Amino acid sequence: MLLEGSCHCGAVSFRCQSHHPVPYMRCYCSICRKTGGAGGYAINLAAEAKTLEVLGEVHTGIYRALVERDGERAHSKHARIFCTKCGTHLWAINDLWPDHLHPVASAIDTELPPAPEHVHIMIGSKPTWVPVEGTAADARFDEYPDKSIAAWHDERGLTVE
Numbered sequence: 001m002l003l004e005g006s007c008h009c010g011a012v013s014f015r016c017q018s019h020h021p022v023p024y025m026r027c028y029c030s031i032c033r034k035t036g037g038a039g040g041y042a043i044n045l046a047a048e049a050k051t052l053e054v055l056g057e058v059h060t061g062i063y064r065a066l067v068e069r070d071g072e073r074a075h076s077k078h079a080r081i082f083c084t085k086c087g088t089h090l091w092a093i094n095d096l097w098p099d100h101l102h103p104v105a106s107a108i109d110t111e112l113p114p115a116p117e118h119v120h121i122m123i124g125s126k127p128t129w130v131p132v133e134g135t136a137a138d139a140r141f142d143e144y145p146d147k148s149i150a151a152w153h154d155e156r157g158l159t160v161e
Contacts (some may be wrong), residue, residue: 003047003110007086027041031065119140120141121143122143122144
């Protein structure tokens, strides 16, 4: 599925191909929460990095959060790409998985398929003011989920060619 997205001010637009476009996983980690500016969580999709096309790339910046790793503070392997003019978080990449790209659902302009359920991750780092919305049947994880984005889509027959 072709995903097309943009920032709020229009300086950056992008497109990429995704086999896993259902916006189902809500991340409550402090990095997603603070850089996304959403309701206490961010929703990332999965796409193929090699298909990324960007207009206005000169207006993009990269943010790598400082994280604790082996008792030391270091920059995260996970980078967030944003518009330097308006601050919109557009997509994320991770050095460990260079073939993957994670567009932020809130930056996508293409109509996305509705999620049949939601998975809530990084609940252990959400602040008390942020409610975990959804149903009692929704999966919840204090840290990372037990399934990848691809596995979740495959199990539900939601993978798109």
